[in-house]
Amino acid sequence: MISSVRTEHPAQCPYDEVVAERAATLRESGEAVVLAIESSCDETAASVVKNGRQILSNVVSSQIDTHRLYGGVVPEIASRLHGEQIEIVVSEALMQADCALSGIDAIAVTNGPGLVGCLLVGLSYAKGLSFTERLPLYLVQHIEGHIASNYIADPNLKPPFIALVASGGHSHIYAVDDYQTIRLLGATRDDAAGEAFDKAARALGLSYPGGPALEALAEKGNPQAFPFHSAFNDSAQLDLSFSGMKTALLNHIHNAEQRQETISYADLAASFQSALVQTLTKKCLLACQQSGYSTLTLAGGVAANKALRQSLQSSAEAAGLRFVCPPPSLCGDNAAMIGAAGYYALLQSEPATLSSNAQPGRRLASQ
Numbered sequence: 455m456i457s458s459v460r461t462e463h464p465a466q467c468p469y470d471e472v473v474a475e476r477a478a479t480l481r482e483s484g485e486a487v488v489l490a491i492e493s494s495c496d497e498t499a500a501s502v503v504k505n506g507r508q509i510l511s512n513v514v515s516s517q518i519d520t521h522r523l524y525g526g527v528v529p530e531i532a533s534r535l536h537g538e539q540i541e542i543v544v545s546e547a548l549m550q551a552d553c554a555l556s557g558i559d560a561i562a563v564t565n566g567p568g569l570v571g572c573l574l575v576g577l578s579y580a581k582g583l584s585f586t587e588r589l590p591l592y593l594v595q596h597i598e599g600h601i602a603s604n605y606i607a608d609p610n611l612k613p614p615f616i617a618l619v620a621s622g623g624h625s626h627i628y629a630v631d632d633y634q635t636i637r638l639l640g641a642t643r644d645d646a647a648g649e650a651f652d653k654a655a656r657a658l659g660l661s662y663p664g665g666p667a668l669e670a671l672a673e674k675g676n677p678q679a680f681p682f683h684s685a686f687n688d689s690a691q692l693d694l695s696f697s698g699m700k701t702a703l704l705n706h707i708h709n710a711e712q713r714q715e716t717i718s719y720a721d722l723a724a725s726f727q728s729a730l731v732q733t734l735t736k737k738c739l740l741a742c743q744q745s746g747y748s749t750l751t752l753a754g755g756v757a758a759n760k761a762l763r764q765s766l767q768s769s770a771e772a773a774g775l776r777f778v779c780p781p782p783s784l785c786g787d788n789a790a791m792i793g794a795a796g797y798y799a800l801l802q803s804e805p806a807t808l809s810s811n812a813q814p815g816r817r818l819a820s821q
């Protein structure tokens with residue numbers, strides 16, 4: 455059990471007053487150690503982050519082995535597992551940071567978008583801690599969290615910049631005008647990049663989650679073997695489409711089956727990955743050109759893909775742009791990114807109230 459070491463227990467003071475006073479002090483000083491919690495999908499995560507940039511601990515408990523049995527995330531199972539793990543993960547994060555609750559200044563938690571039952575576990579836990587410890591509570595939008603992983607990756611990174619968020623649910627290109635002012639420039643019209651990887655991987659007989667498995671198979675194949683061209687992605691607008699590529703991949707497999715021909719799954723994987731990477735790269739460079747911003751960042755689970763990282767890095771350099779992306783450990787869902795985003799929420803906004811709810815469809819404030 456987590457225990458506080460305060461001498462005068464804060465629960466004896468009125469919540470609203472203490473929290474408002476503490477929040478004002480933090481905003482003024484700009485110094486804050488944030489305990490962050492993330493439980494929006496299939497990772498239970500907690501982290502202690504100092505001043506939005508320095509990770510003191512980062513603990514992630516993944517449920518992937520359980521969901522793999524079903525070929526995808528089962529929401530009911532996911533929320534039950536979060537319930538089992540949350541206390542353990544938070545305690546571990548505090549221990550690894552060598553920090554008691556008395557050393558925490560504020561709590562940041564993801565409250566959307568995500569699976570409602572999963573979000574409620576993290577949010578309820580965070581609200582409980584906020585109440586008992588009288589700690590200001592900040593609600594972080596999950597995508598804003600992914601973008602903020604770049605503040606940890608590069609301590610000198612400051613807005614404005616372009617951010618590509620490529621995850622299981624998102625392929626979105628944003629203009630980050632300021633820490634909390636984020637404009638959507640373009641998004642997928644159908645499948646997200648991670649979803650496209652997962653669906654293509656399933657067609658190739660690979661297990662969930664498909665992205666890393668498809669990447670491993672692609673390393674053995676020829677990226678030029680099959681053309682996966684999408685006319686939609688040729689235009690100068692910043693929206694994307696991946697479902698045509700996925701259908702083309704399925705057609706190649708079915709046609710080969712009908713003709714009883716063998717087809718190289720490694721070549722299919724390599725060509726599919728290459729087309730997806732080229733499309734994302736082209737649209738990101740276009741976004742930089744159109745916005746005039748000279749820094750490009752990447753985030754989200756798909757940001758772990760080496761081909762995508764290399765393509766964006768080399769294309770950005772060739773175009774005279776700076777490229778920043780988080781290490782693979784901060785690409786998938788984690789709480790350090792929520793701590794980074796929570797720090798900027800703390801500097802610029804009031805804490806949330808204890809009546810705040812999960813918002814499964816929460817969009818970015820400026821979207």
Ligand code: KG4
Pocket residue numbers: 495620621622623624647648649651652663664665666669754755756757758759760785786787
């Ligand atoms: O950000 P994330 O952990 O969870 C969401 O918020 O969706 O992203 C998960 C997605 C999955 O679709 C997974 O297949 C994909 O990221 N992914 C990858 C790689 N690692 C994870 N996709 C391509 N290559 C990878 N190495």
Ligand code: ZN
Pocket residue numbers: 596600621754755786787
């Ligand atoms: Zn995510």
